[in-house]
Amino acid sequence: GQQLNQSPQSMFIQEGEDVSMNCTSSSIFNTWLWYKQDPGEGPVLLIALYKAGELTSNGRLTAQFGITRKDSFLNISASIPSDVGIYFCAGSTEYNNNDMRFGAGTRLTVKP
Amino acid sequence: NAGVTQTPKFRILKIGQSMTLQCAQDMNHNYMYWYRQDPGMGLKLIYYSVGAGITDKGEVPNGYNVSRSTTEDFPLRLELAAPSQTSVYFCATIKGAEAFFGQGTRLTVV
Numbered sequence: 697g698q699q700l701n702q703s704p705q706s707m708f709i710q711e712g713e714d715v716s717m718n719c720t721s722s723s724i725f726n727t728w729l730w731y732k733q734d735p736g737e738g739p740v741l742l743i744a745l746y747k748a749g750e751l752t753s754n755g756r757l758t759a760q761f762g763i764t765r766k767d768s769f770l771n772i773s774a775s776i777p778s779d780v781g782i783y784f785c786a787g788s789t790e791y792n793n794n795d796m797r798f799g800a801g802t803r804l805t806v807k808p
Numbered sequence: 809n810a811g812v813t814q815t816p817k818f819r820i821l822k823i824g825q826s827m828t829l830q831c832a833q834d835m836n837h838n839y840m841y842w843y844r845q846d847p848g849m850g851l852k853l854i855y856y857s858v859g860a861g862i863t864d865k866g867e868v869p870n871g872y873n874v875s876r877s878t879t880e881d882f883p884l885r886l887e888l889a890a891p892s893q894t895s896v897y898f899c900a901t902i903k904g905a906e907a908f909f910g911q912g913t914r915l916t917v918v
Contacts (some may be wrong), residue, residue, distance in 0.1 A: 738909025
């Protein structure tokens with residue numbers, strides 16, 4: 697099946713620092729999505745990307761859909777304590793738009 | 809507007825027991841999904857449905873069954889629980905590219 701490799705697995709940063717995480721895939725993706733999961737909750741959508749090269753921002757978050765359609769990154773600028781959580785990349789491939797796959801997640805800890 | 813509602817929130821099963829995880833949505837979305845999340849891992853797709861009466865296997869369907877008799881409900885059935893099915897289960901609906909998740913069911917099989 698389609699494999700999503702997300703890195704890093706975890707990050708420990710100081711409040712105010714910028715963060716970058718990325719996902720790569722063995723297959724071409726039609727959409728790339730970034731979700732955040734707070735403890736005890738389901739993931740919530742942060743940013744959706746629909747075409748290669750697309751760069752989209754949502755407040756302090758910026759994400760890009762890679763030109764090859766096999767990768768995406770998420771940047772968080774000027775981190776704050778409430779950024780703590782698990783960030784997941786997700787996407788669906790050109791073979792089956794109904795089959796959304798998730799990366800293993802990046803666990804972010806922000807020290808005040 | 810409740811969104812996606814999962815019940816129960818927690819459950820402990822003995823090996824070999826069966827149970828049904830309930831999922832209901834009030835958003836009138838056609839697409840519904842079941843994922844499992846193992847500790848420290850991402851979400852793995854178990855089954856999905858593109859509409860009432862239609863279901864398809866995802867990445868890890870073995871040991872599970874689903875049905876979709878109505879748009880609103882998408883129950884997940886475990887027939888013979890095994891320790892490997894200890895996980896947190898999330899139900900989701902998807903409209904466009906955005907997934908809306910329930911709060912999860914934490915299942916432990918002992």
